[in-house]
Amino acid sequence: MNRTPRTLERKYPCCQMHSQEPLSYEDCEATAQWLLGHIKRQPEIAIICGSGLGMLAETLEGKQTFEYGEIPHFPTSTVPGHAGKLVFGDLQGKFCVCMKGRFHMYEGYPLWKVTFPIRVFKLLGVQVLIVTNAAGSLANSYCPGDLMIIRDHINLLGLSGQNPLLGPNDDRFGPRFPPLSDAYDKKLRKMARDISKRLGYSSFVHEGVYCMVGGPNFESVAEARFLHKLGADAVGMSTAAEVVVAKHCGLKVFGISFITNRVVKEYEGEEEVSHDGVLEIGHMRAATLQTLVTELVGSIDPNNNNLILEEKEASL
């Protein structure tokens, strides 16, 4: 049979799980160098577009798009709603890189592979990472279509020993024991709250705790009640692992969840969650998330330690 290993990997991403060692600093550098050889300048801000939220990448000006399959060492997306493209371009005058689709552990990828792009972004020169996701609400006051600025996360996988930083630590990326108590940047959260107020979004923009689970099944009622009692306001199958790696390598992080469904917490209810439902709500209300993220990017000065563009400071 005439199949290259790359084709096999693409067809069966789970083959990579046990057959490969984590990618090294040099592998990340090779990917970054390949990309730098194809793009016009270094990006300052990276944006990960969650399920059904990839349209944001289409709003970049002067776009340059790469299929994940053509980028050295990049995994490929296998989930509907995740196009599998890396898009570079200008948003509000900032040169950005958008992941139109991310990787999840339930696709069969080990967490070091799920988070590989984050380290590449760091080596490309990115300073700020914006992560978005689709999530189910546990908080009773959240409704489908609402947004949740992520104040903090519960990395359920990390707590149980599935961490992207497992294995030997390469100090060139970051320290062995990175602190996570300030994972989601305070200033960026305040900027997003102020922008929400200005846009008239306050009634549906919350701030809360995101819990990452492994998926791919949606939660049982007992699991949903357990996560809510733990202090989670929303639950999803991504993000926390990416944020761990981003903080490890010194990126500033802003995270926001798009609430696509209520997680079923009652045995008597008729509701059932589905990925199609998640995508449908994503398409219906994604414009609000796009507007908020776009305004936030416009207000960020990635090269100022304070992060806020001086001319915008007064209007916030």
Ligand SMILES: O=P(O)(O)O[C@@H]1C[C@H](O)[C@@H](CO)O1
């Ligand atoms: O990539 P995200 O976290 O937005 O995707 C969410 C979680 C699952 O992958 C999927 C469930 O519908 O959406």
